[in-house]
Structures are given as structure tokens and as C-alpha cells.
Amino acid sequence: MIFVIALFAYISAVLQRTSIGIAGVAATDRFDTNAAALSSLAVIQLVVYAGLQIPVGVALDRVGPKVLISTGAALMVLGQVALAVAPDLGVAILGRVLVGAGDAMTFISVMRLLSNWFSGNKLPLVSQVLGSTGQVGQILSAVPLSIVLQQLGWTPAFLAAGSVSFVALVVVLTLVVNSPESGSDRAEILSWPQALRQLRESFERPGTQLGFWAHFVTQSSGTVFAMLWGFPFLSEALGYGPALASGLLSLLVLSGAVTGPVLGLLTARFPTRRSNIVLAIVFAMGVAWALVLLWPGNPPLWLVVVLIVVVGVGGPGSLIGFDFARSFNPMRSQGSANGIVNVGGFLASFTMMLLIGLVLDLFVRFGDGPLYSLDAFRAAFLVQYLVVGIGTVFLVHARRRVRRRLQEEDGITVAPLWISIARAWRRRRL
Secondary structure, three states: OOOHHHHHHHHHHHHHOOOOOOHHHHHHHHOOEEEOHHHHHHHHHHHHHHHHHHHHHHHHHHOHHHHHHHHHHHHHHHHHHHHHHOOHHHHHHHHHHHHHHHHHHHHHHHHHHHHOOOOOOHHHHHHHHHHHHHOHHHHHHHHHHHHHHHHOHHHHHHHHHHHHHHHHHHHHHOOOOOOOEEEOOOOOOOOOHHHHHHHHHHHHHHHHHHHHHHHHHHHHHHHHHHHHHHHHHHHHHHHHHHHHHHHHHHHHHHHHHHHHHHHHHHHOOOOHHHHHHHHHHHHHHHHHHHHHHHOOOOOOOOHHHHHHHHHHHHHHHHHHHHHHHHHOOHHHHHHHHHHHHHHHHHHHHHHHHHHHHHHHHHHHHOOOOOOOOOOHHHHHHHHHHHHHHHHHHHHHHHHHHHHHHHHHHHHHOOOHHHHHHHHHHHHHHO
16 A cells, blocks of 8 residues: 555656746747746756755654655655646746655655565665656646647646646545554654654765666756757657657656666666666666767657667666665665765756756857757767766766775675676676
């Protein structure tokens, strides 16, 4: 029951988070604005989300997940109502600030709730299932919410989205218990000095830093594509129209749902190779983007599908970052550690989102094409290589520190992957 409720709360949060993505073209018309200003709707939401992760993590270690999940749901209801009735861009931004704040409280609180109720090898698997299945919220925004927006208009669409968070609020308040041991919703209350000390200790651990950069490099591309720039790229630049664009965005979720449990099994089976899995995902995304952006003329539909499927793997791949935090931090500071990790992907995401909007506007200013032209998107999407490239350098550096500490403190030596493969091959031949 706890898992189902946690999953529903997360689905609701993802729905609210990605709801602005399918409304990009409509928002441009409604608020009579340009790409950079439009990107501010999503960017400010992610800035608030990322900025609150560490304070929310500290609060989570103090008061437990139930309080924060229910508070987050209430804030998202208020935010979607404000967006639904917004007469101008300023009120719309306020609405997205509230949505970002509520969303910031949901995921790491849900992950902490699962850590309280599950343990051992089950925990990586249920975490991956939650992270992957939770992206159903993105399908809800890409398909039914898009239909409501087209058929009934702006206000009914965002009021409908907010109503889902209201249901989540009622269910969490009624049924959720923080942990099976306590038998109640009371959590161990830490003083603020204790909580801040745990935050500092978590931040200083190389394993937490490794989780941060793993989240940074895997989650950002899919988040940017799903939340804002994927829909105009597919519907306008490639000319697929709203219906096919919405369907293609759903492939992000299906890809994550299929690969998430597999990644959960792999991380549980090969805990010393989790960073190799992360790097493999980053490499695959880089190749897929290169093929689409360098294709002469319009890329074929099959290649766009391949891109979306590969980028979709980054969603469950980013959950490996939380697995690092869980492995290298005690339970008492899991909230702080998860908050630090969760900043990574969203820091990369809002940086990419803003830079893409700026490049699109610059392309129009100094060119003669429309705002959402294919050539403009080719140039704008290149910023991903800069952001993810920087994150990959720091990821490799953090991995070296983690492996050095494992060797010094626990006597565990992690050989390079190619050496391990060669040893396994020799043993098999013998």
C-alpha cells in the first residue's frame, strides 16, 4: 500500500512538472512572448526545485517524509491554479515557482519513505520501478492533458492537472505512515545543528559527490526534452504536428519503464560497476544526438525514435546517483544526501534549458528563419555537449576518489573494466 501511494504521489508530481512542456506553443501565443522568456517558465521552476533540494533534505531528516510529501502536493495544487488563471507571464511564473517548490519536496521524500519500508537488494529494484513507472505522469501530460488543452483550452487543462495533486494530498494525509517500526507517522526529530552537521558530512563524502555528478550527466537531456524543448522540436521543427509529437514524447516514459528494472538488477548485481553503467548511458546519448543533429536535412522518423528511446534511458539511469548516496551514507543522513544528489540533474537541466532558449533567440535575431526552425534547434541542442561534458569530467574525478577511499578504508580494489572483462574471459575459458 505504501509503495502504491508513493508511486501515485510521484506520478502526480511528474505530471505537474512536465505539464508546461506540452503548452510551450500555446504559452507563446497566450503571453505573447519569445523563446528566452518562455524558457523562464520552466527554468524558474527548476531553479526553485534545485535550490530547495538541500533545505528539503535537511527538513526530511528532521520531520520525516509524510509532512513533506503532503506539503508538496498542496503547493503544486496552488501553483497549477495560479497558472490556470494567469493573465500574464508574471503570474504564470509565480505558479511555476509554487509547482517547483512542491515538486522539490516530493521525490526525495518518496525515496526516503521507500528506504524506511524496504531494504537489501529489494530497495534498488523498487526505487527503479518507482522512478520508471512514475514517469507515467509525463504520459499524462503528453497525451490526455494535451488533448484537454487543445479541446477545452488553457484554464481547464491546468485545473485538471492540479486536481490530481489534490487527490494525492488527501491520500497521503489519510494513509501514509513514515515507517513500519514506529507504527505511526512520527519521525525522529533532530535539532537544526544536528541536521546541518549531517548535511556537511554528506556533502564531504566522495560517494555523495559521485551520485551528484551521475545524476547531473544522465537526467538532464531527457528532462530538457520532456519539459520544454522536445514538443516544439518535434511538432514545429520536424513538422510532425501536436498529435505525433505527444505520442513520441510518451516513448521517453516507455523506454524508462522497460530499462529501469533492468538497471535496478544490474546495479544490485554489480555495485562496483555502477559508474560504468552511467558512462555507457552518457556515451549512447551523445552518439544518438550526434546522428540526429548531423543528419543532412530532416532526420528520418526511425532515427528520432531511436534518439528518444536512448534519451529515455537517462531517467532511470539517473537513479543510480541515489544508489551511490545510499551506499556511502548512513540512514540518518539519507535525506540530506539524496537532496544533494537531486540537485545535480536539475542544475544541468535548467542550465541547458536557458542556454537553448538563448541560442534559439540569437539564431532568429541574426538569421532569417522562424523561431522553431530545424537549423535553430540543431545549433541550440549542441549546448548539451558542453554541459554534460563538464559533468562527465567531474564524474570521473569523483569516481577516482571513491575507489581510492574504498581501497584505503576497506581494502577493496576496483580494477579497470577492461581488466575485469579479461579476467572473467580467462576464467570462463579455463
